[in-house]
Amino acid sequence: MVATSRVWALGGWLMVAVAAAQQPSPAPLARALVTGSQALNANQPAAAEAAFRAALRLAPQSVEVLNDLAIALVHQDKVAAALPYYRRALRLRPADPQTRRNLAIAEFRLQHYAAALPLLQGLARAAPNDVQAWHLAGLCLFGLDRYPEAARALQHVAELQPRDLPTLYMLGQAELRAGDTAAVVGVFERILKLAPNSAEAHVMMGNAFDKAFQEDKALAEYHAALAADPNFPGVHSGLGLLYWKHDQVPQAEAEFRAELQRNPDDPVANEALGEVLLRQDQPAAAAPRFKKALAANPKYKEALVGLGVAELGLQHPELAVAPLRAALRLDPQLAKAHFQLGNALVRLGQTAAAQREHALSAQIQAQQRAAYTQHLQGSRGPGGR
Numbered sequence: 044m045v046a047t048s049r050v051w052a053l054g055g056w057l058m059v060a061v062a063a064a065q066q067p068s069p070a071p072l073a074r075a076l077v078t079g080s081q082a083l084n085a086n087q088p089a090a091a092e093a094a095f096r097a098a099l100r101l102a103p104q105s106v107e108v109l110n111d112l113a114i115a116l117v118h119q120d121k122v123a124a125a126l127p128y129y130r131r132a133l134r135l136r137p138a139d140p141q142t143r144r145n146l147a148i149a150e151f152r153l154q155h156y157a158a159a160l161p162l163l164q165g166l167a168r169a170a171p172n173d174v175q176a177w178h179l180a181g182l183c184l185f186g187l188d189r190y191p192e193a194a195r196a197l198q199h200v201a202e203l204q205p206r207d208l209p210t211l212y213m214l215g216q217a218e219l220r221a222g223d224t225a226a227v228v229g230v231f232e233r234i235l236k237l238a239p240n241s242a243e244a245h246v247m248m249g250n251a252f253d254k255a256f257q258e259d260k261a262l263a264e265y266h267a268a269l270a271a272d273p274n275f276p277g278v279h280s281g282l283g284l285l286y287w288k289h290d291q292v293p294q295a296e297a298e299f300r301a302e303l304q305r306n307p308d309d310p311v312a313n314e315a316l317g318e319v320l321l322r323q324d325q326p327a328a329a330a331p332r333f334k335k336a337l338a339a340n341p342k343y344k345e346a347l348v349g350l351g352v353a354e355l356g357l358q359h360p361e362l363a364v365a366p367l368r369a370a371l372r373l374d375p376q377l378a379k380a381h382f383q384l385g386n387a388l389v390r391l392g393q394t395a396a397a398q399r400e401h402a403l404s405a406q407i408q409a410q411q412r413a414a415y416t417q418h419l420q421g422s423r424g425p426g427g428r
Contacts, residue, residue, distance in 0.1 A: 072101040079111060088118035106132045110145055122152050140166065147179065156183040167196075174203050178210065185213070190221035201233075208237055215247045219254070227251040242272035249281050253288075261285055277302070280311045292319060310339040314346040321349065326356030333366075344370045348380045355383065360390035378407040 079094030095112035102108050109132035113125035129146035136142060143162050150159035160183040166176035181196030194217040200210050211234050218226040227248065234244040249264035265282040268275060283298030296319045302312035317332035333350035336343050347370035354363035367384040370377055385400030 072098055075101065076108070079115065083111075083115060083118070086118075088115045091115040092119065104135060106136045106139060106142060109135075110142055113145065113149070117149060117152075122149050125149055126153075140169070144176070147176075151179050151183060154186065156186040159183050160187070171199075172203060174200055177203070181217070182213070185217055185220075188220075190217050191223075193217040194221055194223070194226070205233075206237060208234065208241075211237075212243055212247070215244070219247060219251050222254070224251050224255045240271045242268040242275035242278060245271060246275065246278050246281055249285075253281070253285060258285060258288070274305050276306050276309065277311070279305070280309060280315065283312070283315060287315060287319070292322060295319060308335065308339050310336040310343055310346070313339075314343060314349060317346070317349045317353070321352060321356070324356075326353040329353045330357065337366075342373055344373045344377065344380075347373070348377065348383065351380070351383050351387070355387055355390075360387040363387040364391070376407055378404045378411070381407065 075094050075098035079091045079098060082088070082091035082094060092112065092115040095108060095115055098108045099105070099112055109128045113128035113132075116122070116125040116128070126146070126149055129142060129149060132142045133139065133146055144166060147159045147162035147166065150156075150162070160180060163176050163180040163183060166173055167180050170176065177196055178200045181193045181200060184190075184193035184196060194214060197210060197214040197217055201207065201214055204210060211230055215227055215230040215234070218230060228251070231244050231248045231251075234241055238244065245264045245268035249261045249268065252258070252261035252264060262282075262285055265278060265285065268278045269282070272278070279298045279302035283295045283302065286292075286295035286298060296316065299312045299316040299319065302309050303316065306312070313332045314336040317329040317336070320326075320329035320332065330350060330353040333346045333353060336346035337350065340346070347366040351363040351367035351370070354360070354366070364384065364387050367380050367387065370380045371384070374380075381400045381404035385397040385404065388394075388397035388400060
């Protein structure tokens with residue numbers, strides 16, 4: 044996602060590497076370094092790797108050689124193979140900012156967000172105007188579901204680059220996940236000043252209004268997105284979910300199918316169409332939809348529950364257990380998953396375990412009803428009606 048660059052001057056770098064090697068004659072090391080550098084510049088990373096491996100044998104303690112070998116591997120999309128060399132370089136020189144940046148970017152590319160984040164935050168603290176460090180730190184926080192913190196980091200990037208639309212879109216998504224509808228509206232207005240016909244902004248705003256239970260406004264935003272770009276990913280899914288919520292099943296199904304015509308792998312549309320097909324008592328047609336959603340997102344808990352229900356409908360209780368248990372590992376408070384797992388266990392003759400699952404489902408539902416009642420009473424205020 045982010046290109047890694049070589050930032051040191053070749054002449055000074057050679058001197059450091061030679062000193063580290065403590066060779067009586069620098070000629071073999073110098074030749075290897077020059078060969079590797081030329082190969083990288085000529086976009087021949089495999090040849091560069093070979094040359095830098097030769098240089099590393101001559102200068103095993105050179106931070107610069109370790110970085111360049113790792114960079115040659117990254118340029119071959121061997122990011123995981125580069126990590127040990129970056130880490131080794133950082134152990135040799137813990138405060139080296141370029142090694143820290145290179146390692147952070149590699150960890151980020153591998154979606155090792157928890158490993159990348161402290162490195163990026165250190166770089167960001169040291170340089171408040173370092174757009175790359177702040178941006179990647181925000182994306183790591185987003186990937187770790189730390190949405191309010193992600194929004195703060197991305198807001199800082201947006202202040203440094205106020206006309207950067209991708210940053211604003213990501214900031215809007217972070218604010219949306221954080222549940223701050225007012226902040227989403229603010230981001231939406233900024234986007235529309237830069238891109239008045241932005242389908243993505245209208246979809247984002249439609250999602251925000253939907254979460255705020257303002258369905259009429261949400262519907263208007265999705266229709267605005269359709270007018271701007273009827274092929275924009277997610278616009279038909281979002282509209283279909285609104286119809287589904289209001290039990291307008293034929294309209295919802297039409298929108299989910301329209302989304303899948305344009306984006307066949309869309310996990311939301313596949314999962315939602317699977318739910319529609321279950322409602323229509325078509326578990327054989329629903330199961331592949333849930334599987335497709337899970338291929339795109341293996342942690343999609345609603346799709347896991349849907350697949351379990353579909354397998355039960357196909358009289359495959361033994362196949363229903365695994366996805367239902369997987370859903371509960373992700374969210375132990377899924378009352379529906381406990382209930383359907385209990386149904387599967389009943390059919391498998393595991394009566395005691397089934398009773399426990401059904402009891403858990405009833406307990407969770409009772410707690411949720413009590414919490415909802417308390418929320419309603421609190422929102423009315425003392426003596427309110």
